[in-house]
Amino acid sequence: MARLKLKEHLINRDWCKGCGICVHFCPKKVLEIDSQEKVVAVRPEDCICCKLCELRCPDLAIEVVTEQPDQDDAGKDSINTSRQGD
Ligand code: SF4
Ligand code: SF4
Numbered sequence: 001m002a003r004l005k006l007k008e009h010l011i012n013r014d015w016c017k018g019c020g021i022c023v024h025f026c027p028k029k030v031l032e033i034d035s036q037e038k039v040v041a042v043r044p045e046d047c048i049c050c051k052l053c054e055l056r057c058p059d060l061a062i063e064v065v066t067e068q069p070d071q072d073d074a075g076k077d078s079i080n081t082s083r084q085g086d
């Protein structure tokens with residue numbers, strides 16, 4: 001399966017209260033709080049699209065928008081019936 005590719009961090013600056021939760025949860029130190037107490041993506045190139053920031057934000061103020069990994073795979077309708085485990 002193709003890896004997710006970052007398109008952008010969608011940050012709602014009106015909703016962000018600068019609590020820094022997302023900053024602390026980000027494993028790649030992509031996010032920082034700016035001088036206006038709002039989150040900003042300072043190193044988007046390091047983002048691995050784990051979406052921890054989005055999942056942990058209590059105010060839904062940050063969204064990780066990803067690109068479709070591969071145009072050719074997007075329309076395929078494959079059914080995976082393989083079983084997990086052994
Ligand atoms: S967790 Fe949400 S409210 Fe807190 S700094 Fe991050 S985006 Fe802003
Ligand atoms: S998606 Fe993951 S790596 Fe990217 S900014 Fe959010 S927490 Fe950091």
